[in-house]
Amino acid sequence: MLDPAIIWDWLGFALRWLHVITAMAWIGSSFYFIALDLGLRQADDLPEGAQGEEWQVHGGGFYHIRKYLVAPARMPEHLTWFKWESYSTWLSGAALLMVVYWAGAEIYLIAPESGLSTGQGIAISAASLGLGWVIYDRLCKSGLAGRPTLLMLVLFALLVAMGWGYTQVFTGRAMMLHLGTFTATIMTANVFFIIMPNQRIVVADLKAGRVPEGKYGRIAKLRSTHNNYLTLPVIFLMLSNHYPLAFATEYNWIIAALVFLMGVTIRHFFNSMHAGGGYRWWTWGVTVLLFAAIIWLSMAPWRHDAFDDSAARALTPRERVFAEADGFDEVAAIIPGRCSMCHARAPYFEGIHHAPKNVLLETEADIAHAARAIYMQAGVTHAMPPANLSYMEDAERRAVRRWYRAAKADGG
Secondary structure (H helix, E strand, O other): OHHHHHHHHHHHHHHHHHHHHHHHHHHHHHHHHHHHHHHOOOOOOOOOOOOEEEEEEEEEEEEEEEEEOOOOOOOOOOOOOHHHHHHHHHHHHHHHHHHHHHHHHHHEEEEEEHOOOHHHHHHHHHOOOOHHHHHHHHHHHOOOHOOOHHHHHHHHHHHHHHHHHHHHHEEEHHHHHHHHHHHHHHHHHHHHHHHHHHHHHHHHHHHHOOOOHHHHHHHHHHHHHHHHHHHHHHHHHHHHHHHHHHOOOOHHHHHHHHHHHHHHHHHHHHHHHHHHOOOHHHHHHHHHHHHHHHHHOOOOOEEOOOOOOOOOOOOOOHHHHHOOOHHHHHHHHHHHHHHHHOOOOOOOOOOOOOOOHHOOOHHHHHHOOOOHHHHHHHHOOOOOOHHOOOOOHHHHHHHHHHHHHHHOOOOO
């Protein structure tokens, strides 16, 4: 008989794999075209309307590339569009958000101290992504469009505010993930609502024999530049759930803000290099200082974001089902002895300073809260304890499986 928990985990794995693959394709093409655009050179034989050209060598052959600032004189017979990399990345990421954070809202999404219900947390999650795009788009269409540096500063302030806002309702892990999704939504919406429609207008003008207006290219270029500078922070935020030092600290939202600044300094180095502006090594010095500040902030007093009062707080209805299921007493005696040397409020295993992924397994409330993770990591698989360092026995793993399945049969 198929186990729904195992199927659900494989679904999450498949979506994560798809998300990584599509993100690689999108990021690769984005970085390539920004570097290509910045590296264009003038030539005496450029056709009318061409902004510049570049010669490249790859895979045993030479490529001669020319860019038209608005459009060529006539519509080419073959035209390659770059859009599905962006759309596929966002769609797979949205599906992954639903599978992991919405379906597991009680565990991964909502901070207990927020007092939100599961439905309210999911509603805030979804609404915030759309709201972010609306605010950003209005900013880009305001008078700030002619002042790109000031626009970027205002956008940075918006991202910092959203990071702080997310910490008020979500766990640290969910805050980081949502800030990344918030930013990625802006990036994909730039492609879907601005860049692609503007390109279609230019193509339609060419087909109709009209001369396209230059404003469409300038607008698309601004949004594409924003996407370029936002890419590296989004990658960090998407990976952050593996690193409690980033997401489970007092100042996780400030850490996220500094990561955005690091993304700017790193991209500025490469963009300047590709544009022929030399190697601006000072950007790496600033990046190191920002990273040092992140390390310092991560060592601030530890906050167990989703589990501060897990020993004293009242159990949720779902947790109560697991705590009252057949076999819980046996599992509650097994898990602390096999797992709490690392998964504790003050870990005592050498080299472990904070509970991995901020998962605590000391009390009965902790165990009921992390039931599914225990089942998957120590019951179905032998992922935990790592290398079975605490010598968890097969009979104990069977006890975990019996308890979890009993709880699910009871409606857990």
